[in-house]
Amino acid sequence: MNAGPTGTSTSAGVPTTGVADRALPAQIAAWLAHLRIERGLAENTLRGYARDLARYDAFLAARDVADVAAIRQGDVTEFVATLREGGDGRAALSASSTARTLAAVRGLHRFCLLEGTVGEDVAAEVSPPATPRRLPKAVTRDEVERLLTAAAATPGPIGLRDAALVETLYATGARISEVVGLVVDDLPDLSDPGIGQVGRVVRLTGKGDKQRLVPLGGYAARALADYLTAGRPALLAHRSATRGGRGSGHEVFLNTRGGALSRQSAWGVVAAAAERADLAGRIGPHTLRHSFATHLLDGGADVRVVQDLLGHADVTTTQIYTLVTAAHLRETYALAHPRAR
Structure with a gap:
């Protein structure tokens, strides 16, 4: 650990209080190292x-708690209350942010129990605050069609790229980082006449470098084939002319200098298409992911299948989309049934 000018030191990004005999910062650093190395x-x-x-460490240091073994359930409960109400010179957190922080605290205590550092997990019974269940935003199929048409409106290589990017986002339900991270080897063979077949899959690399295979629909396959044939080579030529660019050169989606398209630039592509489609402020890359899931469930897809396609570790994350489709069914019933009201 490197001492700072005030005597404060850091360990794996976790500041300590400068008290030499405090073991908690090292215990936190050990858990973070476990997450990085063992769980990726x-x-x-x-x-x-x-x-x-x-x-959490600063909260406990102010109460002279130096070791995870000295922490009691009341300390964890009081910490959660401080997060919600504000304290220690910090603003109050929302219920969702508090729940996220408590998840980190509980993970630390569970790790220390498994490692034998403590004999009990004092955070296991501390519950996070209730968070309002927000339904994901999805747009209609007609609005998606308008967005896709607008994305392809720009002439030349940029229009081919933008069309392929937006088609791929909607066809796969991928996160924006997963799509800009695609390399050519992640794509199926798009050269033969059976290009519209659903049997083609794209390899996506998600959170924690976990990979999954997702089918690539015919529209996205054709847009990608057009881009790879006529758009990408033209952009890649700019990379050679400028002697390099961001990325390895194997990325699927490139910028005007032939370097890898950044996440921020990809957001800009979707935003610009949304503005041209009179959907400004209503559609972003994550909206397309939500719409992908909602439209699949509306079409009768099993929630477990949608879970796998989205790369969700827990099906409960995916099940929130069933609330969207149920709300749509109720609305349709209320409007259409003669004795609904």
Whole structure:
């Protein structure tokens, strides 16, 4: 650990209080290392856990708690209350942010129990605050069609790229990071006449570098084939002309300099298409993911299948989409049935 100018030191991104005999920062660092090495969690997730546990560590340090073995259930409960109400010079957190922070705290205590550092898990029975269940935003099929048409409106290589990008997002339900992370080898063979067959699959790399195979529909396959044939080579030529660019050069989606298209630029592609389709502010990449799931369930797809396609680890995450379709059914019934009211 490296000492800072005030005597404060850091361990795996977790600040300590400068007290030499405090074991808690090292215990937090050990859990974060376990998550990184053994479970392969994404760096963004690890940084979030480190921030949450830094606040936990500071809360406990102010109460002279130096070791995880000295923590009691009341300490965890009081910490959760402080998060919700604000305290220790920090603003109050929402119910969802508090639940996320508590998840990090509970993970730490569970790890210490399994490692034999403590004899009981004092955080196991501390419940997160109830969070309002927000339904994911989805748009209609007609609105998706308008977006897809608008994405393809730009002439030349950029229009071919934008059409392929938006078609792929909607066809696979992928996260924006998964689509911009695609390399050419992740795509199926798009050269033969049976291009519209659903048997083709694309390999997506999701959170924690977990890979899954998702079918690629005919419209997306054709848009990708057109882009790979006439659009991508033209963009890649700019990379050679400018002697390099961001990325390896094997990425599917490229920017105007021939480098890898960034996540922010891909967001801009969808936003620009939405504006041209008179849908500004209503559709983003994640809206397409929600619409993908909702439209599949509306069409009769099994929720477990949709779970696999989205890459959700827990089916309960996917089941929120069933609430959307149920709400749609109730609305349709109320409007259509002569004795509904």
